[in-house]
Amino acid sequence: MRTRVITAVVALIIFVPLLIIGSWPLLILTIAMGVVGVSEILRMKHRFLVSAEAIISFIGVVAIILPNSFWQTVPLIRSSHIVFYILAFLMVLNTIFVKNRFNFDDAGALVLTMLYVGIGFHYFYQADTVGLSTVMFGMLIVWITDSGAYMVGRAIGKNKLAPKISPNKTWEGSIGGSVVAVIVVPTLFALCHWLPEYHYLELLFFTIMLSIAGQLGDLIESGFKRHYGVKDSGNILPGHGGILDRFDSMLVVMPLMSILGMLG
Incomplete structure (x- = not known):
C-alpha cells in the first residue's frame, strides 16, 4: 500500500502540471504513454521491442496520437490515415519475411493495438486542447x-x-x-x-x-x-x-x- 501511495503522489506531481500546461509538454507525455502502452502488449505477446513488428507498432501509435493539425503541415500526407495504411501494409508484409515466428493473426493483433492505444490517447490529448x-x-x-x-x-x-x-x-x-x-x-x-x-x-x-x-x-x-x-x-x-x-x-x-x- 505504501508503494502504491508513493507512486500515485509522484505520478500526480508530474501529470497534473503537464495537464494544466497542455500543448507540446502534454503531447510528449501522451506519446510516451502510448509507446509504453504498445510495448506492454508486445511483451504480453512475447515480442522483442526491437523487432520489425515492434518498430512498426511504435511508429503507428505515434502517428495516430499526433493531432490532426500536425499532419496538415506535412507535404503529400495530410492525414494520419495514410501513414497508418502504409504501416498496416508493412505489418502484413512482414509475415512474408518471418513467417515461422510472425503470422497474419499476430499482424492483426498489433494493427488493432495501434488503433486501440493510438486513438484513445489521441482523443485524450484532444480533450485537453478543448479545455x-x-x-x-x-x-x-x-x-x-x-x-x-x-x-x-x-x-x-x-x-x-x-x-x-x-x-x-x-x-x-x-x-x-x-x-x-x-x-x-x-x-x-x-x-x-x-x-x-x-x-x-x-x-x-x-x-x-x-x-x-x-x-x-x-x-x-x-x-x-x-x-x-x-x-x-x-x-x-x-x-x-x-x-x-x-x-x-x-x-x-x-x-x-x-x-x-x-x-x-
Whole structure:
C-alpha cells in the first residue's frame, strides 16, 4: 500500500502540471504513454521491442496520437490515415519475411493495438486542447466510477459481473459506481460552472454513457491480461501495474466523448 501511495503522489506531481500546461509538454507525455502502452502488449505477446513488428507498432501509435493539425503541415500526407495504411501494409508484409515466428493473426493483433492505444490517447490529448474542464470531466467520471464500484462492491457485491474475465467485479459494484458518478459529477460541474455550454441534463446523459464506457474499457483490458495470462499489463508504475492498467478506461471514454460531440 505504501508503494502504491508513493507512486500515485509522484505520478500526480508530474501529470497534473503537464495537464494544466497542455500543448507540446502534454503531447510528449501522451506519446510516451502510448509507446509504453504498445510495448506492454508486445511483451504480453512475447515480442522483442526491437523487432520489425515492434518498430512498426511504435511508429503507428505515434502517428495516430499526433493531432490532426500536425499532419496538415506535412507535404503529400495530410492525414494520419495514410501513414497508418502504409504501416498496416508493412505489418502484413512482414509475415512474408518471418513467417515461422510472425503470422497474419499476430499482424492483426498489433494493427488493432495501434488503433486501440493510438486513438484513445489521441482523443485524450484532444480533450485537453478543448479545455482542462473537458478532460477533467472524463477523468473524474472514470475515477469516481472506479472508486464507487470498489466501495459498493465490497459492501454489498454478490453477483459476479464477468467471472471469467474479472472475478472480483460485481453487478452491484458496477451499478453502484455509475450511480455515484451520476450523482457527483454533473452536480459538481453544474454548481462550479466548469462546462457552462452544457445543460445539467446533458451532463447527466454524458456521465451515464461515459461511466458505462469506462467500465467496459476496464473489462476489455482485463480480457487482454486474462488471455495472455498476466496479472498486470506492465510494471512501470510500482503498485499500480502498467500504463494500460491505469488508462484502460480512458482509452474508451475519450473517443466516446468525441462521438458525443464534446471535443469539437
